[in-house]
Amino acid sequence: MGLNKKNTGVRAVAVVEMALLLPLLIVMLMGLLEYGWLFTKAHQITNIARNAARVAVLPDSTNGDVVSAVATQMAQVGMAGKYTMTMIPSDVSSVASGQALQVSLSAPYTGISLFNCALIPAPDALRAAVTMAKEGP
Numbered sequence: 001m002g003l004n005k006k007n008t009g010v011r012a013v014a015v016v017e018m019a020l021l022l023p024l025l026i027v028m029l030m031g032l033l034e035y036g037w038l039f040t041k042a043h044q045i046t047n048i049a050r051n052a053a054r055v056a057v058l059p060d061s062t063n064g065d066v067v068s069a070v071a072t073q074m075a076q077v078g079m080a081g082k083y084t085m086t087m088i089p090s091d092v093s094s095v096a097s098g099q100a101l102q103v104s105l106s107a108p109y110t111g112i113s114l115f116n117c118a119l120i121p122a123p124d125a126l127r128a129a130v131t132m133a134k135e136g137p
Contacts, residue, residue, distance in 0.1 A: 030115055034122065037114040041077075042126050045105050048073045049128040052085070053103040056092045059136035063092055066103065074107075083107040097136035104129040 048070060055061055055069045070085050086104040095101050106127045113122060 027119055030117060031120050034114050034117070034120045038109070038122060038126075041079075041107075041109070041112055042128075044077045044079075045083075045107055045126050046128040046130075048077070049103050049105045049130045052105070053101065053130040053132045056087065056101050056103055057132045057134050059097070059134075061092055063087065063090075066092060070103075070105070079107055079112055082111045092134075095134040097134050099134050100131050101134050102129055102131040 051073060052066050052070045056066045058065075066087065067085070070083075071080070074080050074083055084106050086102075086106075088102040088104075089095060092101060104127070106125050108125050109123050110116060112126075
């Protein structure tokens with residue numbers, strides 16, 4: 001049994017359809033993966049900012065404690081050296097009990113993106129800020 005013209009024509013149409021749709025499907029898949037990665041990294045930065053604020057509000061904490069905690073956690077998630085941290089006020093040991101203290105983190109997304117593809121819109125940076133009240137007597 002050989003191929004007849006009808007089966008060959010159907011197969012040719014299927015190949016052409018696949019050739020037209022495959023690039024679109026690949027871009028959509030890359031977009032899904034990139035946004036999943038983006039949300040994962042945003043969640044990690046938010047958690048690290050929350051943990052840094054938790055360290056900062058302890059009664060006997062210092063700036064070094066906060067910087068060390070952030071550096072360790074950012075290294076664990078593969079973002080060592082790719083971030084900026086701001087503390088308000090800048091000296092955590094000078095904050096009185098009950099006063100607000102804020103820790104902010106920012107990391108450029110281009111350095112941590114999965115594909116870094118211009119076809120997939122993504123933010124320039126991921127940011128998180130957490131404010132807590134200083135603990136103590």
